[in-house]
Amino acid sequence: MNEPELEPAPRGRIEKILDPNILAFLPPVAVVTAGMNSWMKEFGFWLGFMITIAASLALTIILTMPLHAAKKRRIALDAERGIFECAHREKGSVLKGRWAQGYAKAEPGRLLFQAKTGTTGPLAASVEVYSAPTPFGEPTKAPWAVLPRGRIVALNTDKGVVELAASPASLALLRERCLGELA
16 A cells, blocks of 8 residues: 655755754854954953853854744644654664664554655655564663764564654654553
8 A cells, every 4th residue: 555655845945055054163263254353452361261152152042042032933833743854774774873764653553664865865765664562671862963862762563573663742742642651
């Protein structure tokens, strides 16, 4: 049976602009070039240096605030439809460190997964359907490179054991919608 593609909420313009992580480099460079020299002359080296660091951090935080708000709205829209961002691999796979980044949709009695290209790219692969998923074992901490602050849950499915790395909120959504458990 050919499943239709998952359709997560589209990423906004702000998220797309900030993909290259330009905000990690732009504020410090701007603050250093604009004010560090004058602050060092006025306040001395160490105090001027500390002011430069504080100004860089403040500017970075201010510039990333719209990004976090837009991302929360997008994630909330996806969660209403049972879709969440995650990584998955089949347990015992030859390439142990290779996780497929993508989106999953939790439906009663089944889990749909579709991989995307890279960490920010569009959905690319066909939808994989895992029927009758049942968790076994306790969720463990996911490697930071796979999903920062994420958890891994092992699911026994009709296609064998699958490991799914997702945020704690996404795993609660999975338990509620797919596994029939109360979160």
